[in-house]
Amino acid sequence: MYATQYEVTLPADYDMGIIRERVAAGGAVLDTRAGLGLKAYVIRECGVNGGPVNVYAPFYLWTDPGAMAAFFAGGAGFHNIVRDFGRPPVLQATGLACVAGPGRTGAPRSASRTVTALPREAEGGLESRTERALAATAELAGRPGVHTAALALDLSGWRLISFVLWTDPVAPEEPGSERYEVLHLSAPGLPGLPDGRCW
Numbered sequence: 001m002y003a004t005q006y007e008v009t010l011p012a013d014y015d016m017g018i019i020r021e022r023v024a025a026g027g028a029v030l031d032t033r034a035g036l037g038l039k040a041y042v043i044r045e046c047g048v049n050g051g052p053v054n055v056y057a058p059f060y061l062w063t064d065p066g067a068m069a070a071f072f073a074g075g076a077g078f079h080n081i082v083r084d085f086g087r088p089p090v091l092q093a094t095g096l097a098c099v100a101g102p103g104r105t106g107a108p109r110s111a112s113r114t115v116t117a118l119p120r121e122a123e124g125g126l127e128s129r130t131e132r133a134l135a136a137t138a139e140l141a142g143r144p145g146v147h148t149a150a151l152a153l154d155l156s157g158w159r160l161i162s163f164v165l166w167t168d169p170v171a172p173e174e175p176g177s178e179r180y181e182v183l184h185l186s187a188p189g190l191p192g193l194p195d196g197r198c199w
Contacts, residue, residue, distance in 0.1 A: 001037065001095030001198050002062040003152035003161060004072075006088040008081070010054040012046050019043055019056050020183060027184035030077065035067020036060065037098075037189040038148070040165060042111050042180035049169075049179045056085075057180065059111070059163055061098060061150060063189045093152035093161050096130065097137050097197045101146025101165075108147040108165035108185055112176025116160040133160050134197055140164060140175070148190075 010016075023041045030039050040059045044051035062068040070076040072090065081088070118129060133151055140162075141149035147165035154161055162175075170179050 001098060001152075001194060002065060002068055003060065003093040003095055003150065003163070004062065004068065004090055005057060005059045005161075005163075006081070006090045008056040008085045008088055010056065012054065014054045016043060016045050016054055023183040026080075027186065030186035030188070032188050033067065033071075033077075033186065035062060035064030035189065036071075036186065037063045037193040038185060038187040040108065040111055040163075040180075040182055041184040041186075042182050044178065044180055048181075051179070059113075061095065061193060063192045091154060091161070092156075093154040095150065095152050095194075095198050096160075097134050097149075097151040098193045098195065099138055099141035099149045100195050101141045101143070101148060103145050103147045103167035106147065106167040108167055108182045110166045110168065110170045111180040111182055112162075112164045112166070112170045112174060113178045113180070114162040114176050115154075116162070118158045118160065120158075129160075133162070137162065138196070143174075145171075148193075 027041050030036060038061050042057050044055040046054045072078045137149050137151040145166050145168045147167055149164045152161045170176060
């Protein structure tokens with residue numbers, strides 16, 4: 001499993017209705033994409049739920065690296081983003097776990113993301129930090145309203161990426177330094193994603 005995410009930062013006065021219309025018109029195109037576990041079309045709005053800026057930031061979980069390569073480099077979808085917004089940097093991370101929550105049968109309405117830097121000399125070692133993060137992901141996935149909880153490792157920056165889909169707005173007490181609204185979920189390969197750790 002591989003995780004990718006890019007952020008298109010938009011001006012503070014940008015009409016986010018344009019992004020909503022974009023997703024409403026074209027979001028379903030990936031609903032049957034082979035090799036894609038899920039794509040969450042997520043946004044943050046300036047001044048809403050603490051959002052500092054307007055951002056369109058789709059998050060993907062891939063089951064097939066070939067499908068991921070075709071999407072980003074082979075003209076199978078990402079060219080639309082490049083055409084309309086330029087070419088943003090893309091976070092690519094190795095999947096560590098994906099856990100189904102009790103809300104898996106519902107449609108997610110919100111998402112949260114937490115990025116945790118791993119110190120060069122992590123206390124207890126990298127393996128210990130990873131094990132704690134995996135346990136925290138499993139615990140988080142059991143909470144009411146969780147659709148899916150995923151954990152990935154950004155190897156280029158040595159950061160843990162926790163991304164959680166929720167069927168209701170993210171409660172203030174829940175972890176997650178970034179809160180998003182989910183406009184659409186394409187999940188053609190959801191049954192093929194791991195339910196638990198990836199190894």
